[in-house]
Amino acid sequence: MATGRNHRPATRSRGIPEATVARLPLYLRALTALSERSVPTVSSEELAAAAGVNSAKLRKDFSYLGSYGTRGVGYDVEYLVYQISRELGLTQDWPVVIVGIGNLGAALANYGGFASRGFRVAALIDADPTMAGKPVAGIPVQHTDELEKIINDNGVSIGVIATPAGAAQQVCDRLVAAGVTSILNFAPTVLSVPDGVDVRKVDLSIELQILAFHEQRKAGEESEAAAGAPAPAAATPAATAQTENAGPDAAAGRKGPDGDMPAVMPA
Amino acid sequence: MATGRNHRPATRSRGIPEATVARLPLYLRALTALSERSVPTVSSEELAAAAGVNSAKLRKDFSYLGSYGTRGVGYDVEYLVYQISRELGLTQDWPVVIVGIGNLGAALANYGGFASRGFRVAALIDADPTMAGKPVAGIPVQHTDELEKIINDNGVSIGVIATPAGAAQQVCDRLVAAGVTSILNFAPTVLSVPDGVDVRKVDLSIELQILAFHEQRKAGEESEAAAGAPAPAAATPAATAQTENAGPDAAAGRKGPDGDMPAVMPA
DNA sequence: ATGTCTTTGTGAACGCGTGCACAAAGATGG
DNA sequence: CCATCTTTGTGCACGCGTTCACAAAGACAT
Incomplete structure (x- = not known):
């Protein structure tokens, strides 16, 4: 059982x-x-x-x-x-393909933090034929038909999925079949992969929902504990907040220790 | 000590x-x-x-x-x-502001997964004056000068930071001072916030680096253990991979259980 | 060379999260 | 009304991760 x-x-x-x-x-x-x-x-x-x-x-x-x-x-x-x-493993070059060149895919393609860490965007792939050839971040978008060839020719082992949820599993299967063994998934779906393949997931909606949970809790605490807190502006009591779960967050440093760009810069 | x-x-x-x-x-x-x-x-x-x-x-x-x-x-x-x-806490409406309307900010603004979960994009804010008034995802971008007013008028308690790292802490401080108590940070910086404020972080580069680590490990294992594995195409031995760390990933379901869009759709 | 002072590296304790295994609960059929 | 079968809810044990607290190691001054 x-x-x-x-x-x-x-x-x-x-x-x-x-x-x-x-x-x-x-x-x-x-x-x-x-x-x-x-x-x-x-x-x-x-x-x-x-x-x-x-x-x-x-x-x-x-x-x-x-x-x-x-x-x-x-x-x-x-x-x-x-x-x-x-x-x-950042002393070597990691060719990466991004599949699904929507707003997010484009944002990822433009992200400067990749190159500086040893990652190289080897290709951008999209299912929309009208996107083919169109350059994004200086790299021409290629059609999904070329996926296997691109993976093989460039020796790509890391793939990024930024497609709609409906297409994600299919794209994933093709990536894996072509030799990709690590996948970063932005589509809100649970991907099924064979043993030996790593999948990491980033879901924006989930992060917000977790914040909403804590936010609600804070609001509830406030109304049942304290009495005369007028506007929800200033800092709440003292709490013990700080979401330290799947990754240490704030509450320390001050001073931005980086010259990095965020996930992409406004220009 | x-x-x-x-x-x-x-x-x-x-x-x-x-x-x-x-x-x-x-x-x-x-x-x-x-x-x-x-x-x-x-x-x-x-x-x-x-x-x-x-x-x-x-x-x-x-x-x-x-x-x-x-x-x-x-x-x-x-x-x-x-x-x-x-x-x-998704049965209530959560007005959200997005600060930094670059590629990523635009992707977030277009993300359909927010509205369906009770989140409403109350405003888009950017420091670039030439962006002001320009509509993104149907919402006109407003200048940073209006930040405090927007937060107050809309009763915003959740803010999303998608600015370059250099501006993140400053934006964060202003958001917090204006009453925001939950922040989703996409900028690659450690944010410093007072107690009672929650920060969650999403860093694309970090996710890739973690994948690279495992990828390197797989490659190393392969060359020291096995003997005649020609091309790095097919599935590796059997391994025990599957990055199950800060969030359960694949290895199960199959069948995409969602009609959701990814972080944004190509159109 | 010897003593003092700083900071690392780690043994040990603790707490959280996970997974097993099973008893309790209820549905369903006779 | 009773028997059987399915599936939940949870007590328990185990392992990983975190934190404390301190001994060992080295720099530096005298």
Whole structure:
């Protein structure tokens, strides 16, 4: 009975816990910012603040990579940037295809944060024939018919799906069949993939719903606890908010440690 | 010594664990799809498959909301849709502002998944004066100068930041000062906010980096374990992949349980 | 060389989340 | 009304992730 095939030997990849892997890009971004300001070394305390995490957590995370720090001094910024980049596999070039060139696909194609991290947009693919040839972010859009050929010719192993939900599974199947083994899915659907293929999901609507839940809770608390709070403007009591769940958020650093663009810039 | 202000009474909001809250939107989406197909009831097993999670987990999640199922039968779809919607606070209208109308901001403005979930785009705001008045997704873009007035007039409590990283903290501060207590941040920066304000972060680059890590690991495993695997096309050995971390992903359902659009549609 | 001071690296405890396995509950049929 | 069968709801155990707290390590001054 039960679900069927359970059994998961160890999500832990190579001694490095998943939770740690998910934070490495965060550290890398903070370190890159320090590097650009020519800061030679950082303490775990400073770096943790810049990345928005606990310093003990940061040290433990780094301990999985090795002993790269110097006691009494801290971490060498350049060296750490290199080590984390290497660990994440960013020292090599990763050709990526984006399927579904709507507003979001275009936004992704324009996103500067990819190139600077070793990702290269190898091709843009869309099912709409009238899009074919039209350049987006300087790259001509190609038709879905060419998908397999593009994947093979460029040795693409990472695909981004930004199509409507209805087309997502089909596109996914074709990507996987063509050799893609990692997929970043923006379509609001549960994708079914064979073992050995990684899928990560980003759903804007879900994030908002989670915020709405907390927002509602705050509103309810306010009306049942306090008494004379006129406008919902100033800060609420004291709370214990801060959504620290699937990724450490704010409550720390201050100072924008990055020269990066967001998911895309207005121009 | 140590970090300073620690002490976190309980991230758990009102008996409902964070992890469960994060999955509720997933269930809701699957249920909505069933509702549209006029399916009257579902078993935990079926629904779990559609949502891409373990059935035991799903039952436990629902148990936090109450006993809404009928033993021997399953769950009433319509009733459950209502209960989850209410729990998430989606039965009320949530005016939302989007700041930074670049490609991504435009994609978000066009996203249909918001309206259908109780979210209403109250205004689009951009710092570029030449954007002012220009309609995006049928809504005229307004200048940043109007930010405070917009927030107040519309009673906005949720803000979306899609600006470049450099502007994010400043925009965030103004949003918070104007009364916003929940922020969805797309800018690659750690935002600093006072207690009582929730921040959720979406970083496209980070997701890709995590995929790259696993991809690299797969490649390494392949070359050190197996022997005669020619092209990196077909599925790798068997692995134990599947990135099940901050959100259950694939490996289940099949059948796209949604009529939803992705983050935005190509038209 | 020795002492002091800073900061790392980690052992250990704790808490949350997950999954198993089963008893209780109710539907359904005779 | 009773028996059987299905499916929920949950007690329990286990493992991962987080945090604390401190010993070890090295820099730096004298």
